[in-house]
Amino acid sequence: MEHFRYENNELYCEEVSLAELAEEFGTPLYVYSKNRIIDSYRSLQEGSPGKSVNICYALKANANVGILKVLVAEGSGADVASGGELSLALRGGFSPSKIVFTGVGKREDEIAFALKEKIYCLYAESLQELQLISRIAHALGITARVGLRVNPHVDAESHPYITTGLNHHKFGIESGKIIEAFQYAASLPSLEVVGLHTHIGSQILKLEPYRATARYLASLVEQLRETQIRISHVDVGGGFGVPYDHVVHHEGLGREDRPNNSAPAASEFIATLLPILEPSGCTVWIEPGRSIVANAGVLLTRVLYTKENRKKKFVVVDAGMNDLIRPTLYDAYHQIVPLKIDTYEQEIVDVVGPVCETGDFLARDRSMLKTKQNDLLAVMSTGAYGFVSSSNYNGRLRPAEIMVSHDKVRVIRQRETFEDLI
Numbered sequence: 001m002e003h004f005r006y007e008n009n010e011l012y013c014e015e016v017s018l019a020e021l022a023e024e025f026g027t028p029l030y031v032y033s034k035n036r037i038i039d040s041y042r043s044l045q046e047g048s049p050g051k052s053v054n055i056c057y058a059l060k061a062n063a064n065v066g067i068l069k070v071l072v073a074e075g076s077g078a079d080v081a082s083g084g085e086l087s088l089a090l091r092g093g094f095s096p097s098k099i100v101f102t103g104v105g106k107r108e109d110e111i112a113f114a115l116k117e118k119i120y121c122l123y124a125e126s127l128q129e130l131q132l133i134s135r136i137a138h139a140l141g142i143t144a145r146v147g148l149r150v151n152p153h154v155d156a157e158s159h160p161y162i163t164t165g166l167n168h169h170k171f172g173i174e175s176g177k178i179i180e181a182f183q184y185a186a187s188l189p190s191l192e193v194v195g196l197h198t199h200i201g202s203q204i205l206k207l208e209p210y211r212a213t214a215r216y217l218a219s220l221v222e223q224l225r226e227t228q229i230r231i232s233h234v235d236v237g238g239g240f241g242v243p244y245d246h247v248v249h250h251e252g253l254g255r256e257d258r259p260n261n262s263a264p265a266a267s268e269f270i271a272t273l274l275p276i277l278e279p280s281g282c283t284v285w286i287e288p289g290r291s292i293v294a295n296a297g298v299l300l301t302r303v304l305y306t307k308e309n310r311k312k313k314f315v316v317v318d319a320g321m322n323d324l325i326r327p328t329l330y331d332a333y334h335q336i337v338p339l340k341i342d343t344y345e346q347e348i349v350d351v352v353g354p355v356c357e358t359g360d361f362l363a364r365d366r367s368m369l370k371t372k373q374n375d376l377l378a379v380m381s382t383g384a385y386g387f388v389s390s391s392n393y394n395g396r397l398r399p400a401e402i403m404v405s406h407d408k409v410r411v412i413r414q415r416e417t418f419e420d421l422i
């Protein structure tokens with residue numbers, strides 16, 4: 001059963017009416033389906049029947065501790081990108097032995113924190129970072145497990161801001177220098193080199209970039225072996241794309257004229273990677289974020305006003321770019337639907353927020369069902385990079401977050417108050 005669906009013209013999350021949630025908890029409001037998160041997590045394993053990939057959920061997609069606990073119960077590991085995310089991962093209950101630390105600019109205090117907590121490994125992205133990890137580990141009298149992130153120069157063909165695997169990007173160590181970097185790491189005191197890491201981008205909708213990356217990584221493992229460097233795991237990063245259009249259906253919604261953005265199933269990404277990487281003898285790790293949570297979340301918002309001028313019709317809602325930055329930053333598309341359908345009449349509108357910037361929009365020139373003042377809307381597929389990227393810009397309070405499981409409703413983050421702004 002779909003976790004977000006219309007019943008009698010009313011949108012539900014699992015067994016709970018979203019309109020009732022909006023009335024009870026106010027808007028803007030993030031709502032997540034617990035069982036959708038679980039299903040998405042499990043579907044990653046379906047690409048590898050009988051075999052397994054080691055999943056380290058990327059906290060940057062959604063780090064609400066209530067969600068982290070669901071993934072811990074599923075047996076997930078964690079990919080953290082800062083000391084703050086590491087503290088959230090520990091608070092969520094992830095075993096340190098299942099945590100990896102990624103990122104191009106780790107600070108000394110963050111490295112020390114990770115080493116003291118005995119996380120599984122840190123992925124270094126430069127020789128200077130390797131040196132620093134070695135120095136801190138030595139001072140602490142411990143051996144630090146490290147992996148090296150390689151930049152494979154593979155085009156993920158995603159939005160330029162979230163494509164990370166090309167030579168002009170800041171990420172990783174370039175392929176021409178990676179063997180040397182491994183040798184350097186092996187020569188440093190207090191380091192144990194355990195893995196090879198990469199991440200080519202996010203919202204990737206094709207299998208081919210993964211095929212090319214996996215082939216490159218497999219050949220790199222071979223080359224490393226020839227230089228007597230043996231690693232035990234290869235981490236391919238995250239990036240598996242998800243569908244953003246037509247995620248919820250109703251005959252009244254009509255079909256928007258959208259380019260073909262269909263995404264392979266999560267299991268297809270895994271099924272592409274495993275056969276190429278497994279013969280290397282290394283275990284295969286992944287760091288999915290979006291594919292686990294994006295379509296498990298919605299942002300509910302209320303129509304404050306509707307107005308039109310000679311050029312455009314505007315639907316002014318109470319959620320803005322501070323609550324959901326994706327449309328502004330990446331021109332990202334999110335389906336926007338009414339919580340109650342009472343007309344099939346369509347109109348073309350800009351859905352805009354209250355923030356004092358022209359870039360504050362959730363949709364532009366969007367054909368959608370006609371709305372009126374006080375209507376409630378759902379911005380779909382906002383479980384990933386939604387709340388985590390929100391801010392207090394314009395003195396706006398960040399929304400509450402709610403988790404739904406069957407007919408149970410739990411507040412997993414309180415709405416901010418004016419006190420939080422001080």
Ligand code: LLP
Nearest residue numbers: 058102199202203238239287288289290385
């Ligand atoms: N691993 C690393 C090292 C990463 O940098 C990322 C995402 C992931 C894993 C998880 O990727 P995912 O499976 O979620 O695609 N704010 C942007 C997305 C930024 C992605 C940053 N890195 C957006 O809203 O689309």
